[in-house]
Amino acid sequence: MNATEWKEKLSAIRGSFSVSIEKKPAENPEALELHYLGRKGELALLLRDLKDIPLEERKPLGALGNAAKQEMEAKLAELKGSAGAAGPVVKSDLDLTLPGWPYPKGSLHPLTHTMNRLAEGFLKLGFTMSDGPLIEDDYHNFEALNFPPFHPARDxxxxFYVDAKDQAGKFMLLRTHTSPVQIRAMEKQEPPIRVxxxxxxxxSEAVDASHSFAFHxxxxxxxxxGVSMADLxxxxxAFMKDLFGSGVKTRFNPSYFPFVEPGAEVDMSCVFCKGGHNSAGRCPVCKGTGWLEVMGAGLVHPxxxxSAKYDPEKWSGFAFGAGIERFAMLLYGISDMRMLYENDLRVLKQVQ
Ligand SMILES: [Zn+2]
Structure with missing residues (x-):
């Protein structure tokens, strides 16, 4: 190879290198480096051929070759930099054949689940869902429900009172029961009503295994x-059987609530034992009585x-109220109410 041929060869290598380096999408810079500058790369081999060229011509050719090498190195460094920053992935550890990460599946909170079940039961019985505020006035929480001022049943x-007053100048309060919704529903519509x-x-109660300052x-x-106790x-x-199964029995005991007359406590047969005793002895849930107190109810007080401007001579009705935590505990075998608020995944995962 003479000097002219050598220069032509160098020029050809530079040409093909610039085509490769300009390619879109960019080629793998490591592969280009190996192809042109590696130990057996095109430029390295060409530089090795210099030994066949007479000494006096060799020197300028060597300078040309080194300049070409430096230029290629600079362009390769540039390509590597841009690929690392934002360019296409030219080399990756991504293995598309690996299985995906498990995606954790959420579940409803036992209380939410219980409320949904209760709602389903009442919708089936022809009731519609009603609503009311958590911060109530004295009238809806007490007075309209036949708790006059200073009535002992208020105790x-x-x-919990709120540092704000209603239109009557009385302190607002956090509702102590869901019964104000009865009044609000009746204010909104004429009878008949089924909500x-x-x-x-x-x-304001101390927290223990069966009490909390906030509950449902x-x-x-x-x-x-003509609505009577028999309808109630x-x-x-029907509601209890829907929730706990057809084998459940209910019984009524006389009781007092200001907003019903007559009033009753509703017991249901214990879902954990038959008659108060099981193979392990006295049932701890019903304390051996075979019955669980689950609900307050009665005929709506005239x-x-x-209060709702319904004529008590013409209309009659029934009302009932129950703690949802109690139902959730019975449905899911939870022994301590506090477990419902601790967000322990072992409790929450029981309901799917
Ligand atoms: Zn029992």
Missing amino acids: MQDT FHTGRVFR QIEGLYVDK KWTVD NVLK
């Missing part, structure tokens, strides 16, 4: 012509109907 519900509501209530209730109200008993029984 049964330890109330239910699930939601949060607040009482379900409320139901039915007002029509049938509805409550004074409550009057």
